[in-house]
Amino acid sequence: MADATVKVRRTQVERRAHTRAALIEAAVACVNIVGPASVSTAQIAATAGVTRGAVQHHFGSAQELYLAVVNHAWEEIAAVYRTAPGLDVSLDRRITGWGTTMVQAYTHPAALAGYEILVHYRGNAGFMAEHTPMALAAEQRLDELWVAAFTDTGLSRAELVGIRHTARTFMLGAVARRLMIPETDADLRRELTDLLRAFLPARQ
Amino acid sequence: MADATVKVRRTQVERRAHTRAALIEAAVACVNIVGPASVSTAQIAATAGVTRGAVQHHFGSAQELYLAVVNHAWEEIAAVYRTAPGLDVSLDRRITGWGTTMVQAYTHPAALAGYEILVHYRGNAGFMAEHTPMALAAEQRLDELWVAAFTDTGLSRAELVGIRHTARTFMLGAVARRLMIPETDADLRRELTDLLRAFLPARQ
Structure with a gap:
């Protein structure tokens, strides 16, 4: 029973x-x-x-559904981050791998939908008040995954976090650009990998 | 008469x-x-x-007005680019100056409105067919202004153009990010200057 x-x-x-x-x-x-x-x-x-x-x-409500979509987008981005190479891979191959990972994460259908929803609801104070703590917690989880993969570079945590934020802002621009101008994933991966390589210590 | x-x-x-x-x-x-x-x-x-x-x-039509707004945005961006420092300024100060210039150019009210219009009309094939040649011509003018300011770096034209495109994509992401998360121009200028410095030869 x-x-x-x-x-x-x-x-x-x-x-x-x-x-x-x-x-x-x-x-x-x-x-x-x-x-x-x-x-x-x-x-x-x-x-x-x-x-x-x-x-x-x-x-x-529709708004709560869209918040759940954005939350799902953050979870999918973190899930893709977790597939990126770690300290057991040479720094050079790790940088290339993270270039691929970040392109996958931010062009994931859930991430694109989340981005569109955020742009659409950005003027809605109630929506953004619910989203902001969610975004801060998600970004911090992504920072941890990224920093853990580059602890052997000799860069400080703050320096590493700064590099990820620049790369993430670049990817946000690439997603916005892609909405207007078609381009291949291969070009984008190469451009992002060049960016990561410019900031991280010379290849091993 | x-x-x-x-x-x-x-x-x-x-x-x-x-x-x-x-x-x-x-x-x-x-x-x-x-x-x-x-x-x-x-x-x-x-x-x-x-x-x-x-x-x-x-x-x-409204659509032709919006195309004129986007064209105006490209002209304003080029006008701001023309205020950036040239070869008579030390490379270090030139990089800082260009960081300031690019933030000014892409956060100009005309540029922000042009960006919003492009995002809104991106699914409209007629609008984008009129915009694409305008954008390509405008980007080429911006490439010329940028390349002329860094001919003394020893980098090839293609390398210099690639760096500007990465910086411009970063700025596009920063504008998209700013629609969602408030931040100061000073933080953004510093982040963009760090990006330019990572790509361009060591400071003089």
């Missing part, structure tokens, strides 16, 4: 999590196709294969 | 140019205040102190 109750509960929790994830994925796809200004919760629900009431039920 | 005709014509030309410039300045102000999605030609005309028909008369 107790076991059956636990089983039913877990299934409900799993089903809820599945519907939330499906709505977030659908929102990413819809925002990337039509933009955050034109997308509707009805379109997102239809793409996710759920009823229109599901957005209200699971998120309360 | 001939003189009088010339005088009247010039006055009409001047008046037309004045109205066009007033509409472009008003569009810059309105786009920066309410964004390109919410601004109307009626609001722009009212801000410029002209009738609603003036937009139609001088530009034909």
Whole structure:
């Protein structure tokens, strides 16, 4: 009896999590196709294969759904960062690897949708007040992953964090530029790797 | 008689140019205040102190007005570039000067409005087809101004152009970032100057 109750509960929790994830994925796809200004919760629900009431039920409002999308974007960026090479790889190959990783992280569909949503909601003080602590915590996690990969360079933590912030701002510009001018991932990877190499100590 | 005709014509030309410039300045102000999605030609005309028909008369359509705003943005960016230090200044002070110049150029109100318009119209193939040759010509003028200021570094033209493109992409990211997170011009100038210094030969 107790076991059956636990089983039913877990299934409900799993089903809820599945519907939330499906709505977030659908929102990413819809925002990337039509933009955050034109997308509707009805379109997102239809793409996710759920009823229109599901957005209200699971998120309360479109704004909370979009905050969940941005939070998901930060998680995906961190997940890609975790695939970057560490101290066991030569500095030269590590820099090239991080160039690839950062391009993957910031051109991930979730990251692009998160960026579009942030640009769209930037004038909305309530949205930004909920986003800012989320962004600061996420950026700090990314700082830790980056600093841990370059502790052997002899640069201070502050210097390393500064280099990541410059590289991240460059990538943000590259994403904005890409919205206007088509370019290949290969060109972007090379440009970002050159930037990292200019700042980090000479190749080993 | 001939003189009088010339005088009247010039006055009409001047008046037309004045109205066009007033509409472009008003569009810059309105786009920066309410964004390109919410601004109307009626609001722009009212801000410029002209009738609603003036937009139609001088530009034909809202889209042509916005193209003129973007063109104006490119001209303002080039005008700021022309104030940057040249070969008569030490390399160290020249790099600092260019850091200041680029921050001024890309945070100019016309540049910010042009950026917002481009992001808004990026999915409009007709708009982008008119913009792309304008952008390529403008970027080439900016390349010439930059390369001429650093011919004494021993770097090739292609290397110098590559460094400017990286710096410009960083600035585009900084502008996008600034839409979301407040920061000071001083921090941004220092970060951009560090980037230029990392790429250009050691200080003199």
